[in-house]
Amino acid sequence: MSAYLSIRNLCVALKTGTPILRSVSLNVDAGQVHALVGESGAGKSMIGKAVLGTLPRALTVTSGEIWLDGVNLLALHPANRRKLIGATAALIPQDPLTALNPSKRIGPQITRRLVDILGWSKRDAEARALDLLAEVHIPDPARVMRTYPHELSGGMRQRILIASAFAAEPKLIIADEPTTALDVTVQKQILRLIADMQARHNTALLFVTHDLGVVSKVSDTLSVLYAGKVVEDARMRRFFMRPIHPYSAALLAATPTYTDPTGSLTPVSDAVIELVEREVREHDLRASR
Amino acid sequence: MRDARGEIRRPLGLRLWLSGGWLTLLVLAAVFAPLIAPKDPLMQDLFLGRMPPFWQSGAEPGFLLGTDSLGRDVLSRMLYGARLALIGALVAGTLTCILGATLGLIAGYYRRWPDRIISRFIDIWMAFPPVLFAILLIAVLGPGLISIIIAIVVIDWTRFARVIRAEAMSQGAMDYVASAQVAGRTRFGTMITEILPNVLPTIIALLTLEMGIAVIVEAILSFVNLSISTDSPTWGGMISEGRTSVHQAWWVLVFPLITLFLTVLSFSQLGEGLKDRFDPVLR
Amino acid sequence: MMYEVRDLHLSLPDMTRKPLLGAAPRIEILKGITFDLPKGAVMGIVGGSGSGKSTLGRAMLRLLEPTGGSVHFNGTDITHLPEDTLRGMRQQFQMIFQDPMSSLNPRRRVGGIIAGPLRLHRMDNVPTRVNEALDMVGLPRSFAQRYPHELSGGQRQRVGIARAIALRPAFILADEIVSGLDVSSQAQVLNLLEELVRELGLTLAFISHDLSVIRRLCDRVLVLHHGEVVEAGTTEAIFEAPQAEYTRTLLDAIPLPDPDQRWG
Numbered sequence: 001m002s003a004y005l006s007i008r009n010l011c012v013a014l015k016t017g018t019p020i021l022r023s024v025s026l027n028v029d030a031g032q033v034h035a036l037v038g039e040s041g042a043g044k045s046m047i048g049k050a051v052l053g054t055l056p057r058a059l060t061v062t063s064g065e066i067w068l069d070g071v072n073l074l075a076l077h078p079a080n081r082r083k084l085i086g087a088t089a090a091l092i093p094q095d096p097l098t099a100l101n102p103s104k105r106i107g108p109q110i111t112r113r114l115v116d117i118l119g120w121s122k123r124d125a126e127a128r129a130l131d132l133l134a135e136v137h138i139p140d141p142a143r144v145m146r147t148y149p150h151e152l153s154g155g156m157r158q159r160i161l162i163a164s165a166f167a168a169e170p171k172l173i174i175a176d177e178p179t180t181a182l183d184v185t186v187q188k189q190i191l192r193l194i195a196d197m198q199a200r201h202n203t204a205l206l207f208v209t210h211d212l213g214v215v216s217k218v219s220d221t222l223s224v225l226y227a228g229k230v231v232e233d234a235r236m237r238r239f240f241m242r243p244i245h246p247y248s249a250a251l252l253a254a255t256p257t258y259t260d261p262t263g264s265l266t267p268v269s270d271a272v273i274e275l276v277e278r279e280v281r282e283h284d285l286r287a288s289r
Numbered sequence: 290m291r292d293a294r295g296e297i298r299r300p301l302g303l304r305l306w307l308s309g310g311w312l313t314l315l316v317l318a319a320v321f322a323p324l325i326a327p328k329d330p331l332m333q334d335l336f337l338g339r340m341p342p343f344w345q346s347g348a349e350p351g352f353l354l355g356t357d358s359l360g361r362d363v364l365s366r367m368l369y370g371a372r373l374a375l376i377g378a379l380v381a382g383t384l385t386c387i388l389g390a391t392l393g394l395i396a397g398y399y400r401r402w403p404d405r406i407i408s409r410f411i412d413i414w415m416a417f418p419p420v421l422f423a424i425l426l427i428a429v430l431g432p433g434l435i436s437i438i439i440a441i442v443v444i445d446w447t448r449f450a451r452v453i454r455a456e457a458m459s460q461g462a463m464d465y466v467a468s469a470q471v472a473g474r475t476r477f478g479t480m481i482t483e484i485l486p487n488v489l490p491t492i493i494a495l496l497t498l499e500m501g502i503a504v505i506v507e508a509i510l511s512f513v514n515l516s517i518s519t520d521s522p523t524w525g526g527m528i529s530e531g532r533t534s535v536h537q538a539w540w541v542l543v544f545p546l547i548t549l550f551l552t553v554l555s556f557s558q559l560g561e562g563l564k565d566r567f568d569p570v571l572r
Numbered sequence: 573m574m575y576e577v578r579d580l581h582l583s584l585p586d587m588t589r590k591p592l593l594g595a596a597p598r599i600e601i602l603k604g605i606t607f608d609l610p611k612g613a614v615m616g617i618v619g620g621s622g623s624g625k626s627t628l629g630r631a632m633l634r635l636l637e638p639t640g641g642s643v644h645f646n647g648t649d650i651t652h653l654p655e656d657t658l659r660g661m662r663q664q665f666q667m668i669f670q671d672p673m674s675s676l677n678p679r680r681r682v683g684g685i686i687a688g689p690l691r692l693h694r695m696d697n698v699p700t701r702v703n704e705a706l707d708m709v710g711l712p713r714s715f716a717q718r719y720p721h722e723l724s725g726g727q728r729q730r731v732g733i734a735r736a737i738a739l740r741p742a743f744i745l746a747d748e749i750v751s752g753l754d755v756s757s758q759a760q761v762l763n764l765l766e767e768l769v770r771e772l773g774l775t776l777a778f779i780s781h782d783l784s785v786i787r788r789l790c791d792r793v794l795v796l797h798h799g800e801v802v803e804a805g806t807t808e809a810i811f812e813a814p815q816a817e818y819t820r821t822l823l824d825a826i827p828l829p830d831p832d833q834r835w836g
Contacts (some may be wrong), residue, residue: 039754040725154621183621184781188825192835210754213827217835240831254759256784257828265759265788464675465685468735470635472689473662482688486679569719570678 003027003067004204005051005172010064011287012043012050012228020046020059022229022283028221030171031202033195035215035236037251038225044208046228048174050265051206053081060076069171086117090165092175092194096157096182100149107145112162132163136193153260155186159193166197172204175193179214191218224248226276229283246272297480301425305562308555315552319371326365327351330522334360339538355540357530363544366522370545373523374552376434377507381441382500387451388442396450397457401523408454409479419444423506427515437510441503449495490564497560501553506516508549573610574646574743574775575632579743581640582624582631601627603799604641612774614769616786618822619796625779628796632777633667634658643694646742663693666736666775670748672728676720686735687807693739705734708771709764726757730764737768743775750785762789781828785813795819 005028012021021043028034035043049055051066051073066073069088073081093099101109110132111125120128126145133141136159136206149157158178167171175194195218198205207219215222215236222239224232224247232245243249250268298431318325330352337360340349347356354363389501396407428434461465461484469479511525524545582602591598609615619625632635632643634650642651645665650658669675676685688703690698703713709730721730729749736744746765750758766789769776780786786793786807791824793810793817795803803816814820827835 039756129787185620185821185825188827191827192691195835210696211827212755216829216831217827217833240829251755254755255829256759256782258764258790259828265762266701267759267763268756424792464671465677465790467630467635468667468669468675468732469688471662471665471667472739473659473692474688475659478692483677487677488681493724568679570721 004030004032004069005206006065006067007051008065008067010047010050010066011062012046012055012059013062014058015060019284019287020228021050021226023064023287024225024228026223026230026231026233028172028204028206030204030219031198033205033207035207035209035219035222036225037212037215037222039207039210039251041227042225043053043228044210044225045176048091048176048208050207051172052085052089052174053078058141083117086113087168088170089172089174090168092158092162092165092173092178094180096154096161097149099161100157102103102149105145106147106152106160110145110160111166111202113164113218114167128167129163133160135164135166135197136160138163138271145213154182155190158182158186158190162190162194162197165199166203169201170203172206173198174206174208176208177210180209180211187214189194194218212251213257215273224251227280229276229280231276231279234260247276304558305566308558308562311551311555312559315371315375315555317436318368319375322365322368322372325355326362326368327353328359328365330365330369332361336360339534341538342540342544344564354544355538357538357541358534361522363527363541366527367524367548368520368543370527371548373434373521374504374507374549377437377441378500378503378556381438381503381506382496384438385442385445385499385503386449386492386496389446390453390488390495392446393450393453394480394484394488397454398461398484399476400461404454407450411450411466415447424511424515425460427510432515437507439505439528442531444506445499445502449492449499452495453492456491457484460484462485474555490568493563494560497556497563498550503558504549504553518571573608573644574611574613575607575777576644577605577607577609577632577641578644579641579760580605580628580631580638582627582636583639584627584636599640601799602631602638605796605799605801606641607794607801607804609775609777611775612773613792614778614790616790616793617777617796618781618783618786618793619778620627620781620822622798623796624799625781625796627799629667629747629777633665635667639825663689663739664741665743665745666739666741667745668729668732668736668749669746671750672725672732673720675732676728678720679715680719682718682720682731684725685714685720685731686738687738689735695739701738705738708737708768709734710760724757725753726760729753729757729761733761733768735762737772737774740772741774743777745777745779747779748781751780751782758785766791781807783811784820795822801829 007024007026010021010024011019024047026034036047038044046055046059050061050069061074068084071084073251076084106125107129108242110129111122114120114125114128115122129145130141133144138144138156138159179190182190191214209215219236221235223230224245226247232243232248234244239248243252247268250272253266254268256265337349337352338354340352340356341347342355343353352362352364354367356362392407396404423444426443427436430439443496466479466483469483474482474510477549507523508525508528511523512529527545528542531538536543579602580602583598583600585594585596586599588677605628617625617628633637634653638651638798642649644650649659683702686702687698690701695701702716706713706715711727711730711734714739715723720731722729732749750761753761762785765776768774778786778790790807792806793804794801795810795816797818803810803814803819810819814823
C-alpha cells in the first residue's frame with residue numbers, strides 16, 4: 001500500500017439518511033498533489049472534513065475506510081484520532097478573513113498548535129514561526145508576528161495560513177479552495193507558493209477546487225465529483241487531453257479560456273446531467289441492498 | 290445539480306401553540322373576568338381570611354385558589370389582575386415598539402444627520418438611570434395606568450431603537466436595496482418595501498419581549514405600591530401582600546407568581562414562534 | 573454615444589479614520605477616468621480588487637455622485653443631476669448585481685421582485701411583462717411564486733437579469749455577475765446575456781476580474797488599476813497585443829486549463 005492517504009468506499013450521509021458522499025475512493029501518494037474538482041454542492045469539501053474529523057454534526061460516516069499512513073482513522077478512538085491528525089495533517093482554509101482570530105495577534109495563532117498540541121517550547125515555536133513567515137515571503141516577519149489580522153491584506157493573511165499549515169511539518173495538507181476568496185493576481189502568487197512549499201516539504205496535498213484551470217496548474221492527479229460520487233479519477237495530463245467521462249468533458253467545455261476566442265461556452269447539457277444522475281441513482285440502489 | 294444542503298429541517302412550532310394558547314387563555318380571562326370571576330375581587334370577609342386552595346383540607350367552597358389575609362378570593366383577583374397586566378403589556382409594548390422602531394429605522398437607513406441626531410438623543414436618554422426615571426415620572430404624573438404606560442415607553446424605547454437601527458444599517462448595505470434605488474424608488478419607498486420586511490421579524494421578536502417586560506415592570510411598580518390605586522387587584526400587589534404571609538398562606542404569593550412567570554415566558558416564546566412560523570426565509 | 577465619461581473623479585470618506593469632530597479624510601477611488609461607450613457596444617471593465625471597477629459602475633449609474641469630471645448618458649449630463657430628476661430617467665439604465673444572495677430581497681417572491689420596478693414606472697400589463705421577462709431568461713413562469721432561497725445561485729442570477737431587462741432599458745451594467753457561479757451556471761448566464769444583448773439591442777458594460785469571461789462577451793475592454801485607466805481598446809487588441817504591464821500581469825495570472833504549463 002504505497003498511497004499515503006487512501007480513502008476507500010467512503011459513504012457519508014445526513015442523519016436523516018440523505019447521502020452526501022457516495023462510496024468515494026481515492027489515493028494520494030506521499031508528496032503528491034491530488035485535486036478534488038466539482039461544482040458547488042458536489043461534496044468536495046466534505047471529503048477533506050471527513051479526513052480531518054471535522055464533519056458537521058448533522059453528518060455521519062456510514063461506511064468506508066480512511067487510511068492515513070497505514071492507520072485506519074475511522075477505527076481509532078476520537079481522542080487518538082485528533083492527536084494523530086493534529087500531528088500529521090493540516091488545513092489551508094478557504095476564507096483567510098474568518099479563519100484567523102481577529103482578537104489575537106498573528107504570532108500566537110501560528111505558535112499555538114506547536115506549543116499546545118505538540119509540546120514545543122515557546123522559543124522554538126516562535127523561531128519556527130519566523131522561519132515560516134520568511135519562507136512564505138512575508139516582509140519583516142518579526143513585525144508581522146505582532147500585528148492583528150485586520151491590519152493585513154487578504155493575500156498576506158492567506159500566506160500566514162499557509163505558513164501555519166506547514167508549521168508542524170505535516171505529511172498531509174488539505175487545501176479547501178484556498179484561492180477562491182482572493183484577487184486573480186494574488187491567486188497566482190498563492191498557488192505558486194503552495195506548490196513550492198508542497199514540493200519543498202514533500203507534503204501530500206489534497207486540493208479542493210471548482211476551477212479546472214487551477215487544477216491543471218498544480219495537481220498530479222485528480223478526482224471529479226458529482227453529487228458526492230467520484231465520476232472520474234485520472235492523472236492530470238491524460239484528463240485534459242482525453243477526458244473519459246462525458247461529465248468531465250462537459251465541465252471542460254464549459255470552462256472559458258481566453259486563448260480560444262471563438263470557442264462557445266457550452267453549459268453542461270441535460271443529457272450529461274441525466275447520465276450522471278442515473279449513475280447516482282444506481283449507486284444508491286446498490287447501496288441500499 | 291441537486292444539493293442536499295437544503296434538507297436540514299427545523300423543529301415545528303410547538304412553542305407557538307403553547308405560548309399562544311396560554312396568552313389566549315389570559316386574554317379570555319381578562320376580557321370575561323366580570324362574567325367568570327366567582328367572587329367580587331374587592332369583597333373582604335375577615336372570617337374567611339387565609340383559606341387554602343380547594344384541594345387542601347379546611348378550604349372554603351367557592352374559593353378555588355384560596356383567600357388572602359383580608360378574605361378576598363385569590364382566583365378572582367388574579368383574573369381581574371390579568372386585565373391590568375394585559376392592557377399594560379399591549380399598549381405599552383406597542384407604543385414602545387412604534388416609537389423605537391420608527392426612530393431606529395430612520396436612523397439606520399438614512400444615516401448621516403438623521404442618524405447623528407437620533408443616536409445622540411438615544412445616548413443621552415440612556416444615561417438616565419431607568420428605575421429612578423420611572424419613579425420620578427410616576428411621582429410627577431401620579432399613579433394610574435396611563436402613568437405606567439408612559440413610564441414604560443419612555444424608558445424602553447431606546448432598546449428598540451438601538452437594535453432596529455443596527456438591523457436597518459446592515460440591511461441597507463444589501464444589494465437589493467441598491468437595486469431598488471437603481472429601479473428609481475424613492476428612499477422612503479425603499480425603506481418601506483425593502484428594509485421593513487426584513488427588519489420585521491426582529492421587530493416582532495422585540496415587541497413580544499417588550500410586552501413581557503411591560504408585565505414585569507407593572508408588577509414591580511405595583512409591588513412597591515407605585516402602580517394604580519391600591520384597592521384594585523394587581524399581580525404585583527398580590528405578590529407584595531403574599532410575601533408577608535408566605536408561611537401561613539403560601540397560595541397568595543405563589544399563584545400570581547406562577548401566572549406572572551408563565552405570562553412573561555409566553556410572550557417571549559410567542560415572538561420566537563411567530564418568527565419561525567411566518568418568516569419565509571426560515572421555513 | 574451611450575456614455576461619455578470625462579476625467580471622472582470619485583472620492584469617498586474613510587470612516588475608519590474619522591476624527592471625533594470634523595469630517596473624515598477622503599480616499600480617491602477614481603482618479604480621472606475618460607472613455608466613450610457607443611450604443612450597442614459591449615464593454616468589459618477589468619481590474620483587480622481595489623481597482624475601482626465597481627465604483628466606476630456605480631458612478632455610471634449615479635448610485636454614487638462623482639466628485640470631479642463629468643458623466644454624460646445619452647447626451648444628458650447626469651453628473652450632478654438631483655435625485656428626483658434622475659429617478660425619472662432610471663428606467664433607461666439598469667444594473668445586475670454580483671451576489672445572487674444579497675441582490676434579491678429574501679422576503680419577497682420572485683414575481684414581486686421583477687414586478688416592483690415595473691409598477692414603479694407605472695407600466696401597463698405588469699403580469700404579462702413579468703412572464704415575458706421570465707421567458708426571456710429561460711425560467712419557468714411558476715418560479716414567480718418562489719422565494720429566492722428556493723432557487724439555485726444560477727437561477728437567482730437569472731432573476732436579477734429578468735428584473736433588469738423587464739424595464740427594457742437602453743443600457744445595463746453587469747457587476748461581476750458570474751463570479752460566484754459554477755462553471756456550468758456561468759456558461760448559461762453568459763450565453764443568455766449574449767442573446768439578450770442581440771435581441772434587445774442593449775448596450776452593456778460588464779465588470780469582471782476574469783479576463784476569460786471578458787474575451788467571450790465583450791468587443792472592447794477598459795483595464796483599470798488603482799482607479800486609473802491603464803489600457804483601453806478592442807478586445808482583440810488587448811488580448812493579442814497588450815500594451816500596459818498591468819494588463820500583461822492580469823493575462824498572465826489566469827490559470828489556463830493547459831496541462832503543459834504548470835506553476836511550481
